[in-house]
Amino acid sequence: MDNLINLDQASELAPGVYWVGAGTKTFLSRNSFLRIFKGNGTTGTLLIDPGPTNDLDSLSQKVSAVLPGGLAKINLAFINHQDPDVLGVLPTLTKLNQNLTVIATEDTWRLANLNGMSQTPFRAVDKVQGQRVVLPTGHKLQFIPTPFCHFRGACMIYDLESRILFTGDLFGGIAASGLHATESNWAGIKAFHQLYMPSNEAIRLAINKIRALDPAPLALMPQHGGLIKGELIELFMNRMEELQVGLDIISSLSEKMPALIAGLNEIMGEVRNILGADEVHRIMGFFKPDGTYPAMFTLGDDEQVKDIKGEPVEAVEALLRIFLKFSTEKQKELLCPKILQILLQRGLPPFDFLLTRDDQPMDLSIE
Numbered sequence: 595m596d597n598l599i600n601l602d603q604a605s606e607l608a609p610g611v612y613w614v615g616a617g618t619k620t621f622l623s624r625n626s627f628l629r630i631f632k633g634n635g636t637t638g639t640l641l642i643d644p645g646p647t648n649d650l651d652s653l654s655q656k657v658s659a660v661l662p663g664g665l666a667k668i669n670l671a672f673i674n675h676q677d678p679d680v681l682g683v684l685p686t687l688t689k690l691n692q693n694l695t696v697i698a699t700e701d702t703w704r705l706a707n708l709n710g711m712s713q714t715p716f717r718a719v720d721k722v723q724g725q726r727v728v729l730p731t732g733h734k735l736q737f738i739p740t741p742f743c744h745f746r747g748a749c750m751i752y753d754l755e756s757r758i759l760f761t762g763d764l765f766g767g768i769a770a771s772g773l774h775a776t777e778s779n780w781a782g783i784k785a786f787h788q789l790y791m792p793s794n795e796a797i798r799l800a801i802n803k804i805r806a807l808d809p810a811p812l813a814l815m816p817q818h819g820g821l822i823k824g825e826l827i828e829l830f831m832n833r834m835e836e837l838q839v840g841l842d843i844i845s846s847l848s849e850k851m852p853a854l855i856a857g858l859n860e861i862m863g864e865v866r867n868i869l870g871a872d873e874v875h876r877i878m879g880f881f882k883p884d885g886t887y888p889a890m891f892t893l894g895d896d897e898q899v900k901d902i903k904g905e906p907v908e909a910v911e912a913l914l915r916i917f918l919k920f921s922t923e924k925q926k927e928l929l930c931p932k933i934l935q936i937l938l939q940r941g942l943p944p945f946d947f948l949l950t951r952d953d954q955p956m957d958l959s960i961e
Contacts, residue, residue, distance in 0.1 A: 599773055604628070604656040607813070607821070608756040612660050613773065616645060616652035623770050624649060624679060625817050627760060628657055628668075629753060633731035640670040640735075642751060642760050643817045646682035653683060666690045672697045674762025675745040676705040680817060688714045699739060701747025719749050738803050740764055742796040750800075752807060759811040763790060764800055765830065767819030775820025780830065782819055784837060788905050791839040801831050843905055854906050857940040858899050858913070864932045865917050868925050877920055881913065 599605050605613040610632065615625040626649070627642040639661060645653055658664035665687055671694060673681050688694050688711050695715040698706060703716055719725065719737040726736045736752040743764045752759045767775075767782035791797055804811065814822040814830075822830060838846065866874050878897065881890045890909050892901035902909050914933065918926055 614656035616649040
């Protein structure tokens, strides 16, 4: 289906619901959404997670294609939280249309309006009775706060007519290959949450709120990565409930981290001896994303690993896989025993793939 979608244009996801995002070809894609409501003889518009300043031209072009008058005709803008990748274009929008009303939690707006929007009309989610609102068109919206996912004032918005839940950073992912998620997107979702979400407890609270929605959502649409539909909703929610992130990882692996880093540096020394320093330098370039997302490893000037981001054991496995991918069969025969010996001597997991002779295809994802 993604092969038929032109991501340089707005894409209608459901009646009156449009994807108007940008950056889908980058490591950390950005999804923005336009909702056009029609009913009771009137029309209303809602822009969800407008996006960063860099995406203004793309956003303007896509919105203008489906909304006469473009950005200047938007009535409402909703922001999940205050990060610049969510609201970067918002100050410009408020200048184009001084009647534009921003919807967010009070915690979010307290920081957002520091971007020159102190005079912008604002409606606090916290003060909406029952956290549901009925628009003049008759459409209903529900607000679902998701504290500490990843900001204390983060909040999702649920369109009860389309049954689409706009989740912000929750369920967001890196390295998405298209607009619509498949099961392979889980690797990027997992990596994103392990780095940005503070604790599994915060995620579980959010998942419980999603499960309580009536009617249940037909789609989850995060601000980053693929849009999630069908059986993937339940699959990914189940996995998220068990996912260690942030402080969970730091707490459980804090004692092993020094040994893991030391072991990895020892392994990289062996790899340099066998593959050559230039080849190792080139390979490490695969772990340096385009600036929109942190590197998986923090390296010193001598290319020694100083820190590991995300889930450490899986990050190391991803690196070892790519070292072997660019090794000849003779080099693999030399490398595998040395890597295994270092891991076992340091009490670290030996990784099943080191014990097999199968030449596995290149895969940078963290399964």
